[in-house]
Amino acid sequence: MTDQLYQNIKENAAGIDTEGAFPEQEFKWMAAAGLLGNTIADTEKYPIKTASVLKLLKRVGNANLSVGRIYEGHINALKLIDLYGNESQKIHWFKEVKSEKKLFSVWNTQADNGIKIHDLGDGFYRLEGCKTFCSGAGWIDRPLITGELISADKKGWQMCIVPTEKVKPIAVDSSFWKPFGMRASASFKMDFTGVEIQEKDLLGQPDQYYQQPYFSGGAIRFAAVQLGGAEAVLSETQGFLRMLGRTDDPFQQARIAEMTYLVESGNSWLNQAGNNTDNWIKESNSAEKIMVYTGMARTAIAEICTRVMHLSEQCVGARGLMRPNPLERIHRDLTFYLRQPAPDATLTGIGAYVLNQEKTDDLWN
Ligand SMILES: Cc1cc2nc3c(=O)[nH]c(=O)nc-3n(C[C@H](O)[C@H](O)[C@H](O)COP(=O)(O)OP(=O)(O)OC[C@H]3O[C@@H](n4cnc5c(N)ncnc54)[C@H](O)[C@@H]3O)c2cc1C
Structure with missing residues (x-):
C-alpha cells in the first residue's frame, strides 16, 4: 500500500509542477494512509524514534520534494505541540489531526512587515502583519505562526496556532511565489492583519520557539x-x-x-x-x-x-x-x-x- 502511495505521488509530480498548484490529491492519499498522525506517539512510554521519522520524510521527499516540504512543516508543528502544548491543547490538536485529518504547518519566516500579536485583554489577541514562504498557504488548516507579543504582562517571540475556519479569512498573496523550483509547495505570502485569536490558541511561552536543541x-x-x-x-x-x-x-x-x-x-x-x-x-x-x-x-x-x-x-x-x-x-x-x-x-x-x-x-x- 505505502509503496504504491509513493509511486502515485511520484507519477503525479510533473502534473502539479506549476506556480499556484498545491498537492491536494497527495495529501488526501497520505491522510487516507494514516501518514498525518503517525508521528504522534500513543503513549510517552513508547516514543517514536527520530530515525524512523527521518526515513519517512526521506521517502516522501524522494517521491516529490514539494510534498516533502509541506509534510515536514506538518510534522514540525506536531513536534512543537508535543514539546510546548498543555495537556488539553495536545488532546485537542492531536484529535484534530487523527480524527479530522487537519493539516498543520510552521510559518516563521517573515520580511519587514512581520507579525505582531496584540494583547486585547480578557484572553483575546489581534494579529498584525505578514509571513513569507508559507508552504501550503491557504490549504493549511492549522498554521503555527510566530510573532512579537505586544502585551503589558509578557513579551517575546510567541507561537500561536490559527484555527483558520473560525477566524476572518487570511489574505493570500500568491504573486509573491515566482520560484526557481518547489512550485507545488505553494509557499505564498499570507497577511494575518485583523485576525483575532484566543488564549487557547497560544502555544508555549514567549521565546520557547527558539529553545535549543x-x-x-x-x-x-x-x-x-x-x-x-x-x-x-x-x-x-x-x-x-x-x-x-x-x-x-x-x-x-x-x-x-x-x-x-x-x-x-x-x-x-x-x-x-x-x-x-x-x-x-x-x-x-x-x-x-x-x-x-x-x-x-x-x-x-x-x-x-x-x-x-x-x-x-x-x-x-x-x-x-x-x-x-x-x-x-x-x-x-x-x-x-x-x-x-x-x-x-x-x-x-x-x-x-x-x-x-x-x-x-x-x-x-
Ligand atoms: C521551498 C521553500 C519553502 C519554505 N517554506 C517555509 C515555511 O513553510 N515556513 C517558514 O517559516 N519558512 C519557509 N521557508 C523559508 C526558509 O526556512 C528559509 O528562511 C529561507 O529559505 C532562507 O532563505 P535564504 O537562503 O534566502 O536566506 P538568507 O538567510 O538570506 O541566506 C542566504 C545566505 O546569506 C547568509 N547569511 C544569512 N544571514 C546573514 C547575515 N546577517 N550576513 C551575511 N550573510 C548572511 C546565509 O548563511 C546564506 O549563505 C521556505 C523556503 C523554501 C526555499
Missing part, C-alpha cells in the same frame, strides 16, 4: 527530505543510463559509484543523527552537542545533494535534463530547497565547538 536540531528533518531528492536523482540517473544502454562505460560506472556511496553516507548521517538525538536528549547539558551533530549532518547532506546533482548532470547530459525527463524538475526543486536558514552560521558553529574542546578524540561519545 529543538530549534537548530530540527534542521535534520529538512535534510531528510533533501536526501530523498538526492535518492530520486540517483534512481532517475541509473534508469536513464540503463535505458540508453550506457552501463559498460567506466566513467559512467565511476560516477554512479560515487553517487551511490554519497547517498548511502547521507543515510548513515540521518540514522546516526536521529539515534544520537534520542540518546543525548536524556542527558543533561547535551543541547550543544545535539545542535552541532545535527548541523554536521545537515551540512554534509547539503554537500551530498549538490555533488549528486553535479554527477547526474554529467551522466545524463543535456537531453537527460529536458522535460518530460523528471531530472529537470528534481534538479530545480532540490537546488531551491537546499536554500535553508543559516548555512554559514551552522558551519562556523561546528568549527567553534570543536576548537573549544580540549581534544578531538571521542568528540561524540
Whole structure:
C-alpha cells in the first residue's frame, strides 16, 4: 500500500509542477494512509524514534520534494505541540489531526512587515502583519505562526496556532511565489492583519520557539527530505543510463559509484543523527552537542545533494535534463530547497565547538 502511495505521488509530480498548484490529491492519499498522525506517539512510554521519522520524510521527499516540504512543516508543528502544548491543547490538536485529518504547518519566516500579536485583554489577541514562504498557504488548516507579543504582562517571540475556519479569512498573496523550483509547495505570502485569536490558541511561552536543541536540531528533518531528492536523482540517473544502454562505460560506472556511496553516507548521517538525538536528549547539558551533530549532518547532506546533482548532470547530459525527463524538475526543486536558514552560521558553529574542546578524540561519545 505505502509503496504504491509513493509511486502515485511520484507519477503525479510533473502534473502539479506549476506556480499556484498545491498537492491536494497527495495529501488526501497520505491522510487516507494514516501518514498525518503517525508521528504522534500513543503513549510517552513508547516514543517514536527520530530515525524512523527521518526515513519517512526521506521517502516522501524522494517521491516529490514539494510534498516533502509541506509534510515536514506538518510534522514540525506536531513536534512543537508535543514539546510546548498543555495537556488539553495536545488532546485537542492531536484529535484534530487523527480524527479530522487537519493539516498543520510552521510559518516563521517573515520580511519587514512581520507579525505582531496584540494583547486585547480578557484572553483575546489581534494579529498584525505578514509571513513569507508559507508552504501550503491557504490549504493549511492549522498554521503555527510566530510573532512579537505586544502585551503589558509578557513579551517575546510567541507561537500561536490559527484555527483558520473560525477566524476572518487570511489574505493570500500568491504573486509573491515566482520560484526557481518547489512550485507545488505553494509557499505564498499570507497577511494575518485583523485576525483575532484566543488564549487557547497560544502555544508555549514567549521565546520557547527558539529553545535549543529543538530549534537548530530540527534542521535534520529538512535534510531528510533533501536526501530523498538526492535518492530520486540517483534512481532517475541509473534508469536513464540503463535505458540508453550506457552501463559498460567506466566513467559512467565511476560516477554512479560515487553517487551511490554519497547517498548511502547521507543515510548513515540521518540514522546516526536521529539515534544520537534520542540518546543525548536524556542527558543533561547535551543541547550543544545535539545542535552541532545535527548541523554536521545537515551540512554534509547539503554537500551530498549538490555533488549528486553535479554527477547526474554529467551522466545524463543535456537531453537527460529536458522535460518530460523528471531530472529537470528534481534538479530545480532540490537546488531551491537546499536554500535553508543559516548555512554559514551552522558551519562556523561546528568549527567553534570543536576548537573549544580540549581534544578531538571521542568528540561524540
Ligand atoms: C521551498 C521553500 C519553502 C519554505 N517554506 C517555509 C515555511 O513553510 N515556513 C517558514 O517559516 N519558512 C519557509 N521557508 C523559508 C526558509 O526556512 C528559509 O528562511 C529561507 O529559505 C532562507 O532563505 P535564504 O537562503 O534566502 O536566506 P538568507 O538567510 O538570506 O541566506 C542566504 C545566505 O546569506 C547568509 N547569511 C544569512 N544571514 C546573514 C547575515 N546577517 N550576513 C551575511 N550573510 C548572511 C546565509 O548563511 C546564506 O549563505 C521556505 C523556503 C523554501 C526555499
